[in-house]
Amino acid sequence: xxxxxxxxxxxxxxxxxxxxxxxxxxxxxxxxxxxxxxxxxxxxxxxxxxxxxxxxxxxxxxxxxxxxxxxxxxxxxxxxxxxxxxxxxxxxxxxxxxxxxxxxxxxxxxxxxxxxxxxxxxxxxxxxxxxxxxxxxxxxxxxxxxxxxxxxxxxxxxxxxxxxxxxxxxxxxxxxxxxxxxxxxxxxxxxxxxxxxxxxxxxxxxxxxxxxxxxxxxxxxxxxxxxxxxxxxxxxxxxxxxxxxxxxxxxxxxxxxxxxxxxxxxxxxxxxxxxxxxxxxxxxxxxxxxxxxxxxxxxxxxxxxxxxxxxxxxxxxxxxxxxxxxxxxxx
Amino acid sequence: xxxxxxxxxxxxxxxxxxxxxxxxxxxxxxxxxxxxxxxxxxxxxxxxxxxxxxxxxxxxxxxxxxxxxxxxxxxxxxxxxxxxxxxxxxxxxxxxxxxxxxxxxxxxxxxxxxxxxxxxxxxxxxxxxxxxxxxxxxxxxxxxxxxxxxxxxxxxxxxxxxxxxxxxxxxxxxxxxxxxxxxxxxxxxxxxxxxxxxxxxxxxxxxxxxxxxxxxxxxxxxxxxxxxxxxxxxxxxxxxxxxxxxxxxxxxxxxxxxxxxxxxxxxxxxxxxxxxxxxxxxxxxxxxxxxxxxxxxxxxxxxxxxxxxxxxxxxxxxxxxx
Amino acid sequence: xxxxxxxxxxxxxxxxxxxxxxxxxxxxxxxxxxxxxxxxxxxxxxxxxxxxxxxxxxxxxxxxxxxxxxxxxxxxxxxxxxxxxxxxxxxxxxxxxxxxxxxxxxxxxxxxxxxxxxxxxxxxxxxxxxxxxxxxxxxxxxxxxxxxxxxxxxxxxxxxxxxxxxxxxxxxxxxxxxxxxxxxxxxxxxxxxxxxxxxxxxxxxxxxxxxxxxxxxxxxxxxxxxxxxxxxxxxxxxxxxxxxxxxxxxxxxxxxxxxxxxxxxxxxxxxxxxxxxxxxxxxxxxxxxxxxxxxxxxxxxxxxxxxxxxxxxxxxxxx
Ligand SMILES: Cc1ncc(C[n+]2csc(CCOP(=O)(O)OP(=O)(O)O)c2C)c(N)n1
Ligand SMILES: Cc1ncc(C[n+]2csc(CCOP(=O)(O)OP(=O)(O)O)c2C)c(N)n1
Ligand SMILES: [Mg+2]
Numbered sequence: 022x023x024x025x026x027x028x029x030x031x032x033x034x035x036x037x038x039x040x041x042x043x044x045x046x047x048x049x050x051x052x053x054x055x056x057x058x059x060x061x062x063x064x065x066x067x068x069x070x071x072x073x074x075x076x077x078x079x080x081x082x083x084x085x086x087x088x089x090x091x092x093x094x095x096x097x098x099x100x101x102x103x104x105x106x107x108x109x110x111x112x113x114x115x116x117x118x119x120x121x122x123x124x125x126x127x128x129x130x131x132x133x134x135x136x137x138x139x140x141x142x143x144x145x146x147x148x149x150x151x152x153x154x155x156x157x158x159x160x161x162x163x164x165x166x167x168x169x170x171x172x173x174x175x176x177x178x179x180x181x182x183x184x185x186x187x188x189x190x191x192x193x194x195x196x197x198x199x200x201x202x203x204x205x206x207x208x209x210x211x212x213x214x215x216x217x218x219x220x221x222x223x224x225x226x227x228x229x230x231x232x233x234x235x236x237x238x239x240x241x242x243x244x245x246x247x248x249x250x251x252x253x254x255x256x257x258x259x260x261x262x263x264x265x266x267x268x269x270x271x272x273x274x275x276x277x278x279x280x281x282x283x284x285x286x287x288x289x290x291x292x293x294x295x296x297x298x299x300x301x302x303x304x305x306x307x308x309x310x311x312x313x314x315x316x317x318x319x320x321x322x323x324x325x326x327x328x329x330x331x332x333x334x335x336x337x338x339x340x341x342x343x344x345x346x347x348x349x350x351x352x
Numbered sequence: 353x354x355x356x357x358x359x360x361x362x363x364x365x366x367x368x369x370x371x372x373x374x375x376x377x378x379x380x381x382x383x384x385x386x387x388x389x390x391x392x393x394x395x396x397x398x399x400x401x402x403x404x405x406x407x408x409x410x411x412x413x414x415x416x417x418x419x420x421x422x423x424x425x426x427x428x429x430x431x432x433x434x435x436x437x438x439x440x441x442x443x444x445x446x447x448x449x450x451x452x453x454x455x456x457x458x459x460x461x462x463x464x465x466x467x468x469x470x471x472x473x474x475x476x477x478x479x480x481x482x483x484x485x486x487x488x489x490x491x492x493x494x495x496x497x498x499x500x501x502x503x504x505x506x507x508x509x510x511x512x513x514x515x516x517x518x519x520x521x522x523x524x525x526x527x528x529x530x531x532x533x534x535x536x537x538x539x540x541x542x543x544x545x546x547x548x549x550x551x552x553x554x555x556x557x558x559x560x561x562x563x564x565x566x567x568x569x570x571x572x573x574x575x576x577x578x579x580x581x582x583x584x585x586x587x588x589x590x591x592x593x594x595x596x597x598x599x600x601x602x603x604x605x606x607x608x609x610x611x612x613x614x615x616x617x618x619x620x621x622x623x624x625x626x627x628x629x630x631x632x633x634x635x636x637x638x639x640x641x642x643x644x645x646x647x648x649x650x651x652x653x654x655x656x657x658x659x660x661x662x663x664x665x666x667x668x669x670x671x672x673x674x
Numbered sequence: 675x676x677x678x679x680x681x682x683x684x685x686x687x688x689x690x691x692x693x694x695x696x697x698x699x700x701x702x703x704x705x706x707x708x709x710x711x712x713x714x715x716x717x718x719x720x721x722x723x724x725x726x727x728x729x730x731x732x733x734x735x736x737x738x739x740x741x742x743x744x745x746x747x748x749x750x751x752x753x754x755x756x757x758x759x760x761x762x763x764x765x766x767x768x769x770x771x772x773x774x775x776x777x778x779x780x781x782x783x784x785x786x787x788x789x790x791x792x793x794x795x796x797x798x799x800x801x802x803x804x805x806x807x808x809x810x811x812x813x814x815x816x817x818x819x820x821x822x823x824x825x826x827x828x829x830x831x832x833x834x835x836x837x838x839x840x841x842x843x844x845x846x847x848x849x850x851x852x853x854x855x856x857x858x859x860x861x862x863x864x865x866x867x868x869x870x871x872x873x874x875x876x877x878x879x880x881x882x883x884x885x886x887x888x889x890x891x892x893x894x895x896x897x898x899x900x901x902x903x904x905x906x907x908x909x910x911x912x913x914x915x916x917x918x919x920x921x922x923x924x925x926x927x928x929x930x931x932x933x934x935x936x937x938x939x940x941x942x943x944x945x946x947x948x949x950x951x952x953x954x955x956x957x958x959x960x961x962x963x964x965x966x967x968x969x970x971x972x973x974x975x976x977x978x979x980x981x982x983x984x985x986x987x988x989x990x991x992x993x
Binding site for chain 2: 052078079081083084086087088089090091092093094095096097098099100101102104119120123124128129130131132133134135136137138139168169171193
Binding site: 056057059060064083084085116150156323325326328329330332333335 | 709710711761762767769770771772773774775787788789790791820821823824825851852853854858859860921924925981982984985986987988991
């Protein structure tokens with residue numbers, strides 16, 4: 022993928038910063054608002070330096086008013102700006118959910134295309150840092166159920182930068198969910214020196230294989246890759262498909278992989294019920310059942326809130342072992 | 353403040369257009385010709401009329417479930433009623449291609465950004481539009497019409513706080529018709545003057561007789577001037593009342609007969625007509641003529657709607673993404 | 675208002691207990707012994723101590739992400755709190771909640787909540803319950819300046835006002851919400867003025883003066899108990915540490931920091947009590963010593979307690 026281009030190694034966090042920075046430099050209608058982005062560059066620091074560079078008009082702190090932020094993002098988007106709104110932890114999206122479900126994503130349709138909403142919402146998702154029940158959620162499934170919303174979930178610095186840039190340029194509302202553990206673990210990876218974007222709606226095969234397809238999302242991509250390496254030693258060849266975009270979902274990439282391997286495991290850091298894994302299973306059952314040689318397996322979190330204690334949280338999160346077990350059940 | 357004769361006549365015509373529109377819709381809804389929910393603004397015409405007479409076409413308003421009057425007033429009298437009527441009839445020729453209906457009737461081409469059915473969402477959206485004006489350095493003004501019931505939603509608080517903290521060119525105009533559905537505002541708000549809500553944001557809060565179009569015009573003019581000069585938001589309460597129920601089909605038995613009679617007596621249209629005649633801006637005959645012309649206009653608009661095709665079923669799938 | 679000697683000493687003890695707890699958490703967090711996020715209450719002790727000294731055991735409080743002080747002042751035990759922070763089975767919430775989510779309904783602690791302002795409507799519900807059950811219990815609802823810009827503040831206080839709920843809102847105005855100064859987030863000098871919007875009394879008080887807090891909140895609680903409805907009390911204060919542990923606080927000037935330290939409510943109250951003849955230097959030192967020992971024990975308890983069993987992850991979802 023990166024053959025023949027000049028590359029550099031950056032962290033997942035830097036990738037986010039660079040994406041927003043480059044788009045702000047490129048397009049004066051792009052602006053950023055959220056809580057504590059001027060001083061901290063947001064709590065995990067992904068917008069650091071942008072206030073100094075672009076000033077307080079375009080890098081705006083807000084009061085703790087998520088509904089006003091989301092509503093204002095919609096209003097600014099509909100009148101010619103490209104707002105990026107940072108709703109810190111994805112559980113806070115619940116605070117302003119009707120502004121997302123109704124205003125931002127339905128209005129274009131309801132006005133018969135008289136409006137458009139090029140707004141980007143950026144939030145932390147994910148567990149693994151003992152942040153307890155309200156700061157650890159991956160809201161994939163329930164956000165996928167919002168028509169009109171696009172959702173990107175980058176798992177690497179390369180994907181983060183390319184997808185966030187596309188999200189900002191996109192003429193539709195896009196929710197970006199980046200995993201806080203990938204930030205705190207300081208994940209690094211290569212990105213081109215040159216400018217690039219990644220199209221929204223395209224999955225990426227993170228590892229090719231022939232025996233089992235593992236569709237993994239966000240942080241789970243990394244767990245799937247390390248499980249795949251172990252399985253390889255046992256002679257089981259895993260294909261890891263990273264959807265990267267959950268809406269619109271790249272169904273074809275998933276179906277093509279299943280056609281090749283005949284087996285599907287979905288690894289998703291959400292309580293199982295109504296998760297992204299539910300939708301992916303349903304699609305494959307509906308459209309590629311004949312190609313399956315074994316039942317679909319889902320490696321998800323249990324249907325409980327997310328516990329605080331590291332011991333409990335570890336038990337809650339899907340991990341490599343859970344995946345190995347699921348694969349062993351079907352090969 | 354002297355208002356030009358032209359403008360006065362324009363305002364009168366706008367009010368008549370809104371009234372005739374609403375009454376015809378009431379009739380056709382009762383006859384089963386209009387699908388869905390319909391909330392009528394008859395009785396409240398002076399509010400959007402007086403406010404929008406201060407606005408330019410590039411200024412922006414946001415509207416509500418009770419929004420027909422806002423759209424008619426913002427558009428101006430030269431704008432045809434036909435696409436609006438067609439929208440209510442669910443036709444392909446409707447302003448929003450039959451996807452909005454009564455509650456979401458809006459048209460950015462004339463600066464009606466949205467009409468929202470979730471109470472309060474339009475106000476925060478309006479703050480965002482005002483932020484655009486500020487960021488771009490235009491002198492556009494945004495007016496968000498809300499109902500009294502919306503004062504108690506969190507979005508009112510967050511949106512007004514944002515507008516105040518950022519000095520946005522936003523006017524929140526609350527049409528206080530005393531009722532939110534069947535709930536009396538004074539049962540759910542522990543205030544005598546709802547303008548006290550402005551204290552929480554340290555911005556001006558002004559109350560006006562919302563059935564006196566010239567009083568509304570004047571108060572709105574000051575607020576619009578303030579906003580245009582970058583002096584920040586204003587909260588205005590227009591005291592008014594609705595002639596119909598909350599929605600068509602509502603028997604509004606929760607209102608006393610006395611209160612309803614009182615509302616009928618406070619009708620802003622004959623009141624303004626009388627005033628204009630006293631001011632010698634209008635004669636009885638001219639006023640009747642306006643009535644007649646608008647009636648014909650509305651009949652034509654309805655005919656247009658009825659003759660328009662319904663949208664094609666395939667259109668269900670269009671307009672989701674830009 | 676004359677306060678009994680016992681009560682004065684109690685308030686002092688509570689303040690010292692909170693400070694000692696927070697200083698210890700600061701240390702243990704830095705040493706990597708406490709997982710997750712921690713927001714310390716140090717500097718704001720006078721508010722929780724002064725306000726809660728008016729409460730009965732059967733009254734309620736709701737708390738925030740910065741909640742340790744509230745819980746201690748309402749009678750939370752430092753060992754079980756510490757165990758919760760350590761993620762242990764013996765913690766108040768069996769390791770499932772952690773620092774931001776401690777609850778113990780039996781002693782009236784309805785819970786800390788990490789969603790800013792989530793406690794406001796919850797407090798309203800508890801107060802409504804007391805009103806409907808015909809008791810004279812009151813609810814004390816703590817939250818920060820930042821919370822007053824949220825939906826839940828507006829909707830919660832409005833409902834409490836129209837229903838005349840027995841509730842006192844205590845705003846801890848420590849001048850910041852994370853890094854955002856109050857003066858940036860809202861355009862009003864005294865947050866207590868927001869009371870006008872709901873037709874209820876609003877009072878501003880020095881939140882670093884425990885007796886002043888005690889008195890103003892006490893009056894408000896008396897009104898609430900009599901069925902006269904809610905009050906908004908704004909306590910002006912400042913925080914000793916960062917927003918959370920790990921915050922470098924580059925947004926605060928050194929001068930501001932020093933001023934905050936100078937306003938420390940604990941030495942101030944200590945001095946006052948000594949002057950009043952309620953406490954001697956020796957008594958005061960003894961209290962400090964006792965608290966240090968208590969916290970040593972609390973940490974030991976936490977350290978020696980077992981972690982929960984992994985299978986407990988699946989428990990407690992439903993009643
Ligand atoms: C968030 C939300 N809650 C409830 C409703 C249902 N509802 C529709 S209109 C209305 C009353 C609105 O009252 P008000 O704001 O005074 O406007 P009016 O109808 O008087 O013009 C309610 C409660 C809604 N649309 N949105
Ligand atoms: C709904 C929501 N938005 C944002 C946050 C992130 N957050 C946690 S604490 C905090 C600041 C709270 O400020 P304040 O209410 O003044 O309390 P303080 O921390 O000063 O005690 C913010 C923004 C949150 N927890 N919940
Ligand atoms: Mg604060």
